[in-house]
Amino acid sequence: MKNLYFALFLCALFSGTTQDIEAATPAGNAINNKFQEVNRLNWIEVYKGKLSTQIMLDFSQPIYFKKKILKDNFQLKLTFPGMHQQQFCAKQVMEKLSQLKQDGLLKNVFVLEKNKNISKVALILEFAKTREEKDKNDINKAVKIANRLLIKWCKMEDPNRLVIDIFSQEALDNLQNKNQTILYVKNDFYASDSTNTDQPLSKKKDLRIVIDPGHGGEDDGAKSFNLKEKDLALLIAKKTKTMLQDDGFKVLLTRNEDTNLTLIERSKLAEQLNANLFVSIHVNSDGGKGGAASGVETFYLDTKEFVSPTRRGGFLFMNLKKNLSILEAVDKYLKNNTQTSQQLATLIQNTLVNHLHEQSINIKDRGIKADRFRVLLRSPIPAALVEVGFLTNHKEALQLTNDMYQKNIALGIVRGINAFVDLQH
Numbered sequence: 001m002k003n004l005y006f007a008l009f010l011c012a013l014f015s016g017t018t019q020d021i022e023a024a025t026p027a028g029n030a031i032n033n034k035f036q037e038v039n040r041l042n043w044i045e046v047y048k049g050k051l052s053t054q055i056m057l058d059f060s061q062p063i064y065f066k067k068k069i070l071k072d073n074f075q076l077k078l079t080f081p082g083m084h085q086q087q088f089c090a091k092q093v094m095e096k097l098s099q100l101k102q103d104g105l106l107k108n109v110f111v112l113e114k115n116k117n118i119s120k121v122a123l124i125l126e127f128a129k130t131r132e133e134k135d136k137n138d139i140n141k142a143v144k145i146a147n148r149l150l151i152k153w154c155k156m157e158d159p160n161r162l163v164i165d166i167f168s169q170e171a172l173d174n175l176q177n178k179n180q181t182i183l184y185v186k187n188d189f190y191a192s193d194s195t196n197t198d199q200p201l202s203k204k205k206d207l208r209i210v211i212d213p214g215h216g217g218e219d220d221g222a223k224s225f226n227l228k229e230k231d232l233a234l235l236i237a238k239k240t241k242t243m244l245q246d247d248g249f250k251v252l253l254t255r256n257e258d259t260n261l262t263l264i265e266r267s268k269l270a271e272q273l274n275a276n277l278f279v280s281i282h283v284n285s286d287g288g289k290g291g292a293a294s295g296v297e298t299f300y301l302d303t304k305e306f307v308s309p310t311r312r313g314g315f316l317f318m319n320l321k322k323n324l325s326i327l328e329a330v331d332k333y334l335k336n337n338t339q340t341s342q343q344l345a346t347l348i349q350n351t352l353v354n355h356l357h358e359q360s361i362n363i364k365d366r367g368i369k370a371d372r373f374r375v376l377l378r379s380p381i382p383a384a385l386v387e388v389g390f391l392t393n394h395k396e397a398l399q400l401t402n403d404m405y406q407k408n409i410a411l412g413i414v415r416g417i418n419a420f421v422d423l424q425h
């Protein structure tokens with residue numbers, strides 16, 4: 001079921017906008033009209049990924065902001081006109097971002113309010129200029145290394161999000177040194193806990209697959225014919241887990257019972273478990289359109305949608321030369337991750353539909369779909385979300401309660417995952 005699912009995305013790609021200073025605020029009346037409805041920060045999340053540290057801000061209204069790099073102070077200043085500290089949840093923002101102070105990425109965080117003509121809030125991220133590393137020749141010694149950062153920003157509407165990715169120089173070097181980026185992504189898929197990413201873990205037992213039964217707890221998901229999506233999703237997920245284990249995979253469920261889990265919690269869980277692959281299982285709803293809609297469809301996280309030649313996203317450089325090849329490497333890496341997830345979605349969809357057809361079950365193939373609201377992983381691992389049928393369709397609702405039918409669905413998904421893993425070899 002849609003709506004309840006919001007994307008935690010890696011917004012991708014080089015937009016070509018690389019000015020250090022750029023006013024993203026429309027002129028004059030447009031602002032006044034917009035700010036008749038006061039913008040509020042709903043939440044802020046900080047996420048440390050393999051390549052980048054991501055800060056995501058979710059607002060109630062479309063976002064207008066100005067950004068500026070203050071080179072001497074090693075600061076990134078984001079100004080939000082029309083807002084007050086209270087609407088910006090200054091305390092929460094400071095708390096979340098102070099995590100990055102402990103990590104040594106940030107030196108300071110400021111949230112300031114100015115009330116000249118129009119009120120505005122400034123969020124200032126002061127990065128650490130240097131970091132300490134152990135001397136290669138003498139492990140008892142520490143050496144100071146200057147920080148060089150690439151900052152990618154991206155904003156979107158509905159949901160209204162501002163996403164800031166901070167790539168370290170080391171992460172970028174790592175990307176650039178792999179001439180064949182596709183190979184890197186492939187090997188990375190097998191070696192998330194290995195120090196040497198060039199050595200794929202070829203055995204299935206080394207792969208960790210996270211199966212995510214949709215919804216749970218207070219969140220029922222779709223409801224129809226006295227059935228709840230959360231219950232059916234869990235039953236199918238458990239069957240999927242057993243079959244994958246029989247095939248030799250390490251499998252974990254995001255929930256084993258009827259418990260509440262936010263999407264952020266699900267994503268963080270996958271990250272903590274060092275998952276190689278993430279598949280979410282849901283049951284569809286037509287949203288009260290009469291129950292005619294039927295069939296299976298699979299979603300993957302699309303990042304291409306965030307590409308825009310306008311002012312929706314771009315890169316900022318902190319003590320780093322503007323270097324087109326770096327941007328291309330980042331761009332390529334993110335594109336490859338989208339393609340890998342698309343491949344996973346395609347294989348799950350096709351094998352599931354084929355398997356059901358082989359069982360003489362006449363299921364409609366609704367195909368794969370790109371989405372930014374449902375498939376949610378900020379972590380660059382292949383991720384897909386399967387809608388295994390419509391709970392609002394009487395025939396499919398009845399089928400979905402059948403134990404044998406659930407097993408067939410699970411087997412179709414398992415075969416799709418196996419096909420994907422085989423293809424990655």
Ligand SMILES: [Zn+2]
Nearest residue numbers: 001214221282
């Ligand atoms: Zn759902």
